[in-house]
Amino acid sequence: xxxxxxxxxxxxxxxxxxxxxxxxxxxxxxxxxxxxxxxxxxxxxxxxxxxxxxxxxxxxxxxxxxxxxxxxxxxxxxxxxxxxxxxxxxxxxxxxxxxxxxxxxxxxxxxxxxxxxxxxxxxxxxxxxxxxxxxxxxxxxxxxxxxxxxxxxxxxxxxxxxxxxxxxxxxxxxxxxxxxxxxxxxxxxxxxxxxxxxxxxxxxxxxxxxxxxxxxxxxxxxxxxxxxxxxxxxxxxxxxxxx
Amino acid sequence: xxxxxxxxxxxxxxxxxxxxxxxxxxxxxxxxxxxxxxxxxxxxxxxxxxxxxxxxxxxxxxxxxxxxxxxxxxxxxxxxxxxxxxxxxxxxxxxxxxxxxxxxxxxxxxxxxxxxxxxxxxxxxxxxxxxxxxxxxxxxxxxxxxxxxxxxxxxxxxxxxxxxxxxxxxxxxxxxxxxxxxxxxxxxxxxxxxxxxxxxxxxxxxxxxxxxxxxxxxxxxxxxxxxxxxxxxxxxxxxxxxxxxxxxxxxxxxxxxxxxxxxxxxxxxxxxxxxxxxxxxxxxxxxxxxxxxxxxxxxxxxxxxxxxxxxxxxxxxxxxxxxxxxxxxxxxxxxxxxxxxxxxxxxxxxxxxxxxxxxxxxxxxxxxxxxxxxxxxxxxxxxxxxxxxxxxxxxxxxxxxxxxxxxxxxxxxxxx
Numbered sequence: 001x002x003x004x005x006x007x008x009x010x011x012x013x014x015x016x017x018x019x020x021x022x023x024x025x026x027x028x029x030x031x032x033x034x035x036x037x038x039x040x041x042x043x044x045x046x047x048x049x050x051x052x053x054x055x056x057x058x059x060x061x062x063x064x065x066x067x068x069x070x071x072x073x074x075x076x077x078x079x080x081x082x083x084x085x086x087x088x089x090x091x092x093x094x095x096x097x098x099x100x101x102x103x104x105x106x107x108x109x110x111x112x113x114x115x116x117x118x119x120x121x122x123x124x125x126x127x128x129x130x131x132x133x134x135x136x137x138x139x140x141x142x143x144x145x146x147x148x149x150x151x152x153x154x155x156x157x158x159x160x161x162x163x164x165x166x167x168x169x170x171x172x173x174x175x176x177x178x179x180x181x182x183x184x185x186x187x188x189x190x191x192x193x194x195x196x197x198x199x200x201x202x203x204x205x206x207x208x209x210x211x212x213x214x215x216x217x218x219x220x221x222x223x224x225x226x227x228x229x230x231x232x233x234x235x236x237x238x239x240x241x242x243x
Numbered sequence: 244x245x246x247x248x249x250x251x252x253x254x255x256x257x258x259x260x261x262x263x264x265x266x267x268x269x270x271x272x273x274x275x276x277x278x279x280x281x282x283x284x285x286x287x288x289x290x291x292x293x294x295x296x297x298x299x300x301x302x303x304x305x306x307x308x309x310x311x312x313x314x315x316x317x318x319x320x321x322x323x324x325x326x327x328x329x330x331x332x333x334x335x336x337x338x339x340x341x342x343x344x345x346x347x348x349x350x351x352x353x354x355x356x357x358x359x360x361x362x363x364x365x366x367x368x369x370x371x372x373x374x375x376x377x378x379x380x381x382x383x384x385x386x387x388x389x390x391x392x393x394x395x396x397x398x399x400x401x402x403x404x405x406x407x408x409x410x411x412x413x414x415x416x417x418x419x420x421x422x423x424x425x426x427x428x429x430x431x432x433x434x435x436x437x438x439x440x441x442x443x444x445x446x447x448x449x450x451x452x453x454x455x456x457x458x459x460x461x462x463x464x465x466x467x468x469x470x471x472x473x474x475x476x477x478x479x480x481x482x483x484x485x486x487x488x489x490x491x492x493x494x495x496x497x498x499x500x501x502x503x504x505x506x507x508x509x510x511x512x513x514x515x516x517x518x519x520x521x522x523x524x525x526x527x528x529x530x531x532x533x534x535x536x537x538x539x540x541x542x543x544x545x546x547x548x549x550x551x552x553x554x555x556x557x558x559x560x561x562x563x564x565x566x567x568x569x570x571x572x573x574x575x576x577x578x579x580x581x582x583x584x585x586x587x588x589x590x591x592x593x594x595x596x597x598x599x600x601x602x603x604x605x606x607x608x609x610x611x612x613x614x615x616x617x618x619x620x621x622x623x624x625x626x627x628x629x630x631x632x633x634x635x636x637x638x639x640x641x642x643x644x645x646x647x648x649x650x651x652x653x654x655x656x657x658x659x
Contacts, residue, residue: 027467033474040481098466102522102565120470120504123477171542186480190497197539209546235490236480236497 019134020062023047024054024080025069025096034067037123038130041184051075055083063091064137065130068113070097070104081111092133096121122191124182131181147180148243149226161224171196172217179230184242186233214238247398251390258386266379273375277368278344282327285346288313288361289325296352316358323349323358332364341366404433408440415444417451418518455514462511469504476500502626509628512569516635523563530555530592532564536571537590540579548585556593560659562640570636573629574599574655580625581653589652600654607648614644 021038025031026049035045046061048054051074058066058080066084070077077095084091095108098119105116114133117126135141135154145152149162157173159166168176178195179187189207196210218230229241288311295303302315312332325348332343345362404425411423423441428434476497479485485493515521533555537544544551560567578588578601586602612618614634617627633655637644643658 027471029471030467030474033471033478036478037474096470098463098470106522118508119466120473120500123474188477188480188497189494190501191477194501209543212546213542233480233485233490234487235494236485 019043019064019130021045021065021067021130022054022057022061022063022091023067024049024051024072024077025067026050026071026073027069033123034126037127037185041127049073051077051079054080058083058087058089058091062089064134065092065094067126067130068093068095070095070099070108078107078111081108081113085112090137092137094126094129094133096126122188122194124178124185124187124191125195127185128178128181128195145177145180147183150176150180150221152177152180161221161226164224166220166224168217168220169213171213172220175213175217179238179240183229183240186237186239188237190237192237247394247402250398251394255387255390258390259383262379262383262386266376269375269379270372273372274368277365277371281344281363281365281368282346285327285344285361285363286325288363289346289348289350289359292359292361293350296350300353302352302357312362314360316360318349318356318358320349320358321351321356323347329365330362332362332366334364342369401430404428404430404437408433408437412440417448421448455518459511459514462507462514465507466504469500469507472496472500473504506626506628509626509632513628513632513635516566516632516639519639521563521566521639523565524561525564527560527562527564527567529558529560529567529597532567533571533590533592533597536568536575540575543576543579544588547579547582549579549582550585550587552587552589554589554591558592558594558597558659560640566636566639570633573633577601577629577655578653587652595659597657597659598654600652602651603653605651608646608653610646613646 019038021043023031023034023045025034025047028049031047031049035047038045046057046063048057049072051072054072066080068077068080077097081093084093092114093112094115094117095104095113096117096119097104097108108116114136115129117129132141135143135145140154142155145154151160151163152158153160159168159173159176174196175192178192189210193207193210196213214230214232218228221230222228227241231239231241233239292303292313303313312335325346327344327346330343330345332341333339334341342365343362344365345360347358347360350357350359408423408425411421415421421444423437423444425433425437428437476493480490480493534553537551537553575590578599581603582588582601583603587600588602589598589600591598591600609618614630616631634644637657645656645658647654647656
């Protein structure tokens, strides 16, 4: 390791172990797509469609993260959170709900949910949230995220390629993290725009503007002699190569 | 015209008419009775004279008939029908002329015939009639007075619950809890009315709530299918080597889906504001928030090469941070998206107002419809609800929003 890497010396590497996820969602289409999206990445995904079967699974197995819908056919998803709290289980929970009410959000977060995502959401966004929650849970958000020649100090928000620090703007940094969380996947422009600017701001038809940011990020990485990871997928979005 | 006035007017007309008719009838009746009484007496007097004549075979002396005046005239006629008539009576004591009643008849005294006329005073009868007249007039006057007083004090008091109810109905707000119950009301009609109105308002409110819940539920239910579409699209684009035609279609579906979901979220938020279901009331430094927001839009501002001028003074408000975010997001993003390249954006905030001014198209927007739902510029890609949302948020906090176009600047002003 070169001397520059010393600045990251105190940090430890993020373990590359597969995530074990439980998806509790009654909408079949959504459940399947989430499962497929996460499984392709080598994670282990299980799913169920109601509270009862979810409780059964939770009683038997341990998970890293639970994706929890609130409106379930046999009750409210909050029951899962209460169950986890009562059993002192350590699963992270991300609520995925059609209810965009502040009350629900506050209630969910108060009884132990780690994040709250309102439907509809992009799978890429969900993935990024799961990864972030998992990092927080394992403490690796204070660690060093290494992807091939790119290493990211998550706490210091610093990026180095081949141990040479590069300077990224806030949006470029967020974009890089988002890409790495969804590496190997095609990310739509809409998903990217919503991640960077939030969905309250209507970015539609102003996507060229995102392109500028991507171009800058790609150039900075290339200038630091990284491989060319970011490719454009015609008309749809961008892909960050997995290898 | 008020019901009480109308009622009173009718009441008075009927009462007065009836009293007048009654008085006339009374007058004639008493007149008739008194006259027949007098005529009766006169007939008896004639009878007495006849008795006297048959006993004494001579005419009685004048003095024998105390108050009455009797005169005899010798006559050739042997028989006439006794007749009664009104005449003048000369009161011998008071030497006065009084109205009188007289009878004329024929009596026979020793084969000669005399015409006898007996006159009595009608004064006591006249007195009686006058007395009746005065009583009737007095009755009428006191009745009118009583009606007036009753209207003034009693009837008005009687209608008080009605006006109280009317006041409550005028203040009826469909989204609020209303109470139309009258307390301590004794009048059955008003109790019934208030109960009817109360149950009607409850029913209306119930229907309204149902409708609102329907909108709410429908919007919520739409979010899950939208989530399915989005996730399907996200999965679809993972496909290797999609033909470019399909990619373009997918891009459009993405755009439509995200627009639909934004529409939905906005509608939900609008309902929430209208229903006063806004959560959170905290002290917010609007100036700090505004500066933060402008920073958030930094990249967009740079991309369009817009010059931003900030004149932001301190302003503290109480409200929901979430709503303020949305308010500022909408106003700022409008001012940017509808701006021209190398345009200007002026933001002004002080204790009284907040103004956003931006360059853009050189034509004023329609002031009347600009805040209406789904009214938007032909080039706008938005939902058409942004400014409606802005207006509703302002309304919620009792602020006034207005649009103006002057010196090539579109300006939106919020007056606190």
